[in-house]
Amino acid sequence: MLAGNALAGEPLSTAELLRIACAIEGHPDNAAAALLGGFVVSAAWTDGIEAIRFDAPRDLRAVLFIPELRLGTTDMRAALPSAVPLADAIANLGAVAVGVAGLATGRYDLLARLTVDRLHEPYRAAVYPQLPRMIEAARSAGAIGACLSGAGSTILAFTDSMAGITRLEAAFIAASADTDLDGRVVVVEPRNGGARVAARS
DSSP states (O other): OHHHHHHTTSOSOHHHHHHHHHHHHSOHHHHHHHHHOSEEEEEEETTEEEEEEEOOOTTOEEEEEEESOOOOHHHHHHTSOSSOOHHHHHHHHHHHHHHHHHHHTTOGGGHHHHTOOSSSHHHHTTTOTTHHHHHHHHHHTTOSEEEEOTTSSOEEEEESSHHHHHHHHHHHHHHHHHTTOOEEEEEEOOOSSOOOOOOOO
């Protein structure tokens, strides 16, 4: 999409590119993050897509446990109830509001609140029984926050130090052995730059 826009003389704005990307990919959270980079909050409205980005904290790292277990998105969505308790919905909305505001203002310790979920992880644990143990292992090892990544099966934990990375890697490996969940640990750095067309050297 970006290459085509560049070849055509860049007639499309970022907003237009985002609209097309979301139509192709189907999920504004994925498309907006890839296009814009950084920490992105997005929503699809009846009259278009809204996406707001800000830079991810410089020292923040994501430690991922990627299981060999494959969980289909359709199956994981089927595990969700059609209605949830009001108290759980209120708790999640509060966590998202405070967590995103905290990240935007440099309080990334609030990832600890942002990553505590009551709307999907408890239900998906019925399909993915190792999930609670893996998340608790990361939190006990000092993760700033830990959660299921999307519908899974990857588990995501945040830290801001090399010592934290080492502790999380060890915690994931130990918990995976305890739960017979084979997988690998990968450490990634958030990228504040989005998709771009690179000049050939």
